[in-house]
Amino acid sequence: MSEGKTNPRYRQILATSRRLFWKHGLRRVTVEEICREAGVSKMTFYKFFPNKIELAKTVYTIEVDRGIEKFREIMSNNDTPALEKMEQMMLLKSEGTMNISREFLNDFYSNPELGLSGWVEKKSRQAWQEMIGDFQNAQSKGWFRADFKPEGFLYMVKKISEMVTDENLLRLYGTPQEAIMELSRFFTFGIMPRSGKLAGEKSRDIT
Template identity: 50%
Template sequence: MENISHNKKYKALMETGRRLFWKHGFRRVSVEEVCEEAKVSKMTFYKYFPNKFELAKAVFMEVVGKGVTDFKSIMAADLPVGEKMHRLILTKVEGTNEVSREFLADFYLGAEPELKEFVEKTTTEVWNELIKDYRKAQEEGMLRNDFKPELLLKIATKLVELLKDESLLAMYDTPQDLLLEFTNLLVYGVAPHSSHEK
């Protein structure tokens, strides 16, 4: 069991690091803060990572890598748009997708340029793939035409954040019910509609 990346504490640091860096960026988050929230002592932190920057780098690479894979496999599948949307949101919930603007902002100022290049290429690549997919769905009449697919993606991303809202979750039996509500909203809106009425 010498694979460091499967270590419990290591994973806790990565997870907490991602959460905090994603939200507040690099400089606003301290090593001590990450340790506290991850319930890992500072010593073990420095056992796994030589410094704060390397944690951020590791987090970043993992997120982007995993995100791209997930995205692509969903998009490659032969599924109806609604189902794809559903799964897309699901993977976002798992928290591996999207690169926080806040994070990029000050993390990159001190990073190697190759990192930046790699990421920007892969993200826009996936992004375009998604948009193409929605465009096709529009042509097939599954989505209304006066709607920019780019907008839909951004909206989906935003809605994902709500899936962690406790007061909302308390209103539903399971998180899946809330998620279902989201997809329903995106597809049908709040207006009454015959095919979906209770």
């Protein structure tokens, strides 16, 4: 039995539906369309997923988990100085790894009868909590100012990530990478510990 998450058809369905959901949201995409695009029969689809909603939940969960994972990797690396951490996090956002498509979320929220809005809220809260924990952890090691509220930090990351994809700003800096670096510098020196190390300096000597 190849019910496993490694089954190529299972993965194909996930990849295809993610692509379609991301572009058109939930309601505009049909199961048959997913099957057709994924090159998989309907039987196979219903072997893996009871219906479209559950598939969407799986897609969403995977995406959130991957985001948290990436965030954690960045946060917990002792050898990365604060400035680079900021840069990496913004790159993460701008690359869309952590971005849940608006179209997708809209359908999650605007169909109360599916009971998805509550489900999403719960998932988001969990992810939020995990990331706050990671940040506090980094704080306790002195990598960030101790009196900075974790919630405020995450909010700022989110806002600045939005700025990074702003076309006007982009035009100012030429490439997204440059804009990200500039913003990261700006942001980092407002959040580093008072005794803060300089950009580029390694911080492994804290212990």
